[in-house]
Amino acid sequence: MTSLFVQQLLLSIVVAGIWISAATLISEKVGSKLGGMISNLPSTILVSLLFVGLTQTPEFASSAAITVPLGMTLSTLFLFTYVTLIPKGIGIALTGGLGVWLVLAIFSSFFQDTSRITWTIIYFTVSVGTYLLAEKVLKIPSLGKTGKKYSLKQVLLRALFAGSVVGTAVFVGQTGSAFWTGLFSSFPAVMLSSMVILTLSAGPGFARALGKIMLLASTNIVVYAYFAGLLFSSMGLAWGTVISFVIATFWVWLLRPLFNRGL
Numbered sequence: 001m002t003s004l005f006v007q008q009l010l011l012s013i014v015v016a017g018i019w020i021s022a023a024t025l026i027s028e029k030v031g032s033k034l035g036g037m038i039s040n041l042p043s044t045i046l047v048s049l050l051f052v053g054l055t056q057t058p059e060f061a062s063s064a065a066i067t068v069p070l071g072m073t074l075s076t077l078f079l080f081t082y083v084t085l086i087p088k089g090i091g092i093a094l095t096g097g098l099g100v101w102l103v104l105a106i107f108s109s110f111f112q113d114t115s116r117i118t119w120t121i122i123y124f125t126v127s128v129g130t131y132l133l134a135e136k137v138l139k140i141p142s143l144g145k146t147g148k149k150y151s152l153k154q155v156l157l158r159a160l161f162a163g164s165v166v167g168t169a170v171f172v173g174q175t176g177s178a179f180w181t182g183l184f185s186s187f188p189a190v191m192l193s194s195m196v197i198l199t200l201s202a203g204p205g206f207a208r209a210l211g212k213i214m215l216l217a218s219t220n221i222v223v224y225a226y227f228a229g230l231l232f233s234s235m236g237l238a239w240g241t242v243i244s245f246v247i248a249t250f251w252v253w254l255l256r257p258l259f260n261r262g263l
Contacts, residue, residue, distance in 0.1 A: 017163025036213025068225035069119035075188035162193040224248035
């Protein structure tokens with residue numbers, strides 16, 4: 001491993017740990033709707049694609065971004081499986097969700113030549129479809145703030161757990177081809193750690209409510225990857241990252257009226 005790769009790995013762990021810990025705490029204070037919009041803003045993928053461009057080339061990072069819609073399709077199906085199964089227990093929900101992700105990841109590796117447009121269409125269909133199922137069929141209600149307070153030790157444990165999950169995904173992803181790099185850059189590490197943390201701290205009901213919003217709010221990650229793939233080569237890694245993040249955040253803001261009134 002190069003020193004730059006080690007730096008990326010450590011930065012991913014620190015950034016993700018701080019981000020996810022803060023996002024889950026904010027979610028409990030502001031409720032599941034706004035919390036779900038905040039929790040899944042680009043974090044892991046931002047660090048992953050940025051350092052792929054630094055350690056290899058911006059063009060390689062752009063190639064890795066092509067598979068993000070596929071990765072997010074799998075992550076969305078992981079999340080939907082989790083929120084569906086969580087009433088049966090966290091162990092069953094995690095096993096079921098990760099099992100779905102792994103099987104579909106292996107299956108999708110046989111379609112590496114599929115175009116970004118095709119994967120993007122599939123992703124948005126899955127994202128909207130699972131959100132509708134959660135809203136209309138599972139009838140998962142949105143919930144307000146929990147009002148709970150946590151000690152510094154509990155906050156640090158959140159950050160350590162979340163950072164460890166993300167760091168593992170980054171380590172695995174950065175050691176493969178552009179296809180697997182892109183796939184693991186959108187591994188549901190943020191979703192997984194957020195769901196586990198909130199299930200244990202705020203309860204399964206709140207985790208399901210937040211997960212329902214994340215099913216659709218996570219479209220911002222595909223928006224981020226699309227613009228990053230376009231801008232890295234033309235504007236450089238720094239500006240490409242900043243502009244793509246601003247666009248992704250604006251996209252989530254545009255979705256807020258849908259969450260406020262329900263589809």
